[in-house]
Amino acid sequence: MTEPRKLRAPEINPETKPFWDAATQGQxxxxxxxxxxxxxxxxxxxxxxxxxxxxxxxxxxxxGSIYTLSTMRRGPNAPFTLAYVTLDEGPSxxxxxxxxxxxxxxxxxxxxxxFVPSSAPDGSTGAPYPMFTPSGD
Amino acid sequence: MxxxxxxxxxxxxxxPLRLAxxxxxxxxxxxxxxxxxxxxxxxxxDVDGYFCAGDAAGFGALSMVDYLGIxxxxxxxxxxxxxxxxxxxxxxxxxxxxxxxSVALITLAGRPRSEAFSAFRPGAPEAxxxxxxxxxxxxxxxxxxxxxxxxxGTTSEQLAWxxxxxxxxxxxxxxxxxxxxxxxEDVINSPMISDPLHRLDCCVVSDGGGALVVVAPEIARGxxxxxxxxxxxxxxxxxxxxxxNLDLTTxxxxxxxxxAFAEAGVTPADIKYASxxxxxxxxxxxxxxxxxxxxxxxxxxxxxxGNLISGVGKLPFNTDGGGLCNNHPSNRGGxxxxxxxxxxxxxxxxxxxxxxxxxxxxxxxxxGSLGIRHGAATLVLERQ
Ligand SMILES: [Zn+2]
Numbered sequence: 001m002t003e004p005r006k007l008r009a010p011e012i013n014p015e016t017k018p019f020w021d022a023a024t025q026g027q028x029x030x031x032x033x034x035x036x037x038x039x040x041x042x043x044x045x046x047x048x049x050x051x052x053x054x055x056x057x058x059x060x061x062x063x064g065s066i067y068t069l070s071t072m073r074r075g076p077n078a079p080f081t082l083a084y085v086t087l088d089e090g091p092s093x094x095x096x097x098x099x100x101x102x103x104x105x106x107x108x109x110x111x112x113x114x115f116v117p118s119s120a121p122d123g124s125t126g127a128p129y130p131m132f133t134p135s136g137d
Numbered sequence: 138m139x140x141x142x143x144x145x146x147x148x149x150x151x152x153p154l155r156l157a158x159x160x161x162x163x164x165x166x167x168x169x170x171x172x173x174x175x176x177x178x179x180x181x182x183d184v185d186g187y188f189c190a191g192d193a194a195g196f197g198a199l200s201m202v203d204y205l206g207i208x209x210x211x212x213x214x215x216x217x218x219x220x221x222x223x224x225x226x227x228x229x230x231x232x233x234x235x236x237x238x239s240v241a242l243i244t245l246a247g248r249p250r251s252e253a254f255s256a257f258r259p260g261a262p263e264a265x266x267x268x269x270x271x272x273x274x275x276x277x278x279x280x281x282x283x284x285x286x287x288x289x290g291t292t293s294e295q296l297a298w299x300x301x302x303x304x305x306x307x308x309x310x311x312x313x314x315x316x317x318x319x320x321x322e323d324v325i326n327s328p329m330i331s332d333p334l335h336r337l338d339c340c341v342v343s344d345g346g347g348a349l350v351v352v353a354p355e356i357a358r359g360x361x362x363x364x365x366x367x368x369x370x371x372x373x374x375x376x377x378x379x380x381x382n383l384d385l386t387t388x389x390x391x392x393x394x395x396x397a398f399a400e401a402g403v404t405p406a407d408i409k410y411a412s413x414x415x416x417x418x419x420x421x422x423x424x425x426x427x428x429x430x431x432x433x434x435x436x437x438x439x440x441x442x443g444n445l446i447s448g449v450g451k452l453p454f455n456t457d458g459g460g461l462c463n464n465h466p467s468n469r470g471g472x473x474x475x476x477x478x479x480x481x482x483x484x485x486x487x488x489x490x491x492x493x494x495x496x497x498x499x500x501x502x503x504x505g506s507l508g509i510r511h512g513a514a515t516l517v518l519e520r521q
Contacts, residue, residue, distance in 0.1 A: 010265040020265070030380075040379030042266035048379040068287070068385055070279035072271065073329045082276045082331075084383055091380030094509065096270055107287045118269070129269050 218504025247467020307458025
């Protein structure tokens with residue numbers, strides 16, 4: 001078990017603000033296109049698959065499995081694990097696996113979202129980041 | 138319309154420095170420009186096309202053209218990370234074929250050992266979703282290696298053979314940062330950086346630079362240098378694609394490579410020498426598969442047992458020692474790939490690593506991050 005790295009508040013813009021508002025409420029959102037039916041991440045206004053602007057926010061279960069991972073063994077924040085997690089809703093997202101034994105992680109392992117707070121430059125709490133932790137399922 | 142035989146690489150220069158605390162980055166660009174033009178038998182006054190990428194200080198070509206004192210009628214700032222300069226050769230050839238310029242200068246330089254370096258660009262659409270995960274080149278390329286091992290059974294020992302081959306070549310290069318020949322055991326016993334990549338799976342960090350001069354056929358024939366023709370080229374970009382069907386075991390070179398071979402009218406079996414961007418050992422392995430030197434998933438077996446060593450194996454690669462041992466100026470290895478390919482085609486590589494009768498070569502590269510979004514560029518070059 002290691003403490004998460006010092007996390008600076010995310011760069012938020014008008015297009016992505018709903019994602020971070022939901023994250024603050026503990027919910028993981030993706031965008032789904034009502035024209036082609038596909039979900040995507042990171043979220044865009046215009047669907048990257050069909051070009052439609054008929055995209056809507058969708059709340060995810062927060063469950064997924066590890067597509068690939070690498071645990072950094074050098075540097076001030078080591079060890080920490082970078083990974084792609086494939087959400088049960090479809091899209092794969094780049095994230096960290098946290099609150100875990102880094103040496104026991106494996107591709108295919110089931111994981112569950114765990115939001116980790118960030119710090120704004122003035123020291124206040126910033127929007128949290130969607131990291132993942134091993135789950136029992 | 139094709140660029141085949143429409144342009145020739147007449148000048149190539151690799152800066153001899155690997156540590157440049159007393160140089161400015163623009164100065165390194167200028168020294169490389171002079172070196173490549175002198176190699177071709179030309180001067181700055183002959184340049185009418187200029188190409189640079191994200192390493193160029195200030196406003197790219199806008200700053201550099203004024204600094205260098207040149208007056209190009211064609212400019213190109215295309216930025217695809219370390220692969221940019223391979224792509225620039227193709228863009229220069231296209232511009233020459235279209236009559237937009239006749240002497241194209243391409244420069245790269247930087248000092249990542251001597252000054253702070255950041256790859257993050259504020260305002261990028263992905264910034265909020267990626268800049269916090271602690272990604273670096275090491276762990277994003279490592280994620281590709283981990284997935285390749287999972288999917289195809291590739292081993293650390295197989296990856297290590299790529300470094301062994303590079304080090305076997307680097308012992309003959311007096312400018313190489315790392316000249317000691319290493320073994321497979323040396324690589325897998327070196328410290329783990331980010332699983333499964335060890336320290337010796339990673340390229341060097343170096344200050345320095347390089348430049349190329351690409352010219353029209355009638356100019357090439359008037360110069361005293363061997364004729365190295367641009368025979369074919371391809372370029373492609375790849376990213377996570379909205380998270381759909383993520384595949385970290387195939388690079389954009391799976392598109393740039395076949396496009397280059399098709400334009401050149403040759404196949405991988407015809408290639409005598411390959412410069413393959415080696416930011417990490419896994420970068421080489423995936424490009425070898427994606428260019429079709431072997432089937433997808435067979436790269437580990439292909440690179441093992443010295444198959445990339447000049448005079449030993451079937452596909453001599455990076456005979457200057459590559460980024461793994463020689464040089465990786467500005468964290469961008471594309472231009473040195475073209476430079477060593479030109480040396481091989483001219484017969485000017487070190488005699489210990491020169492490929493006999495080297496008349497057809499490939500230079501290919503991956504820029505950006507293989508594990509996130511990257512650009513691939515591939516050139517087929519021919520000695521005529
Ligand atoms: Zn759509």
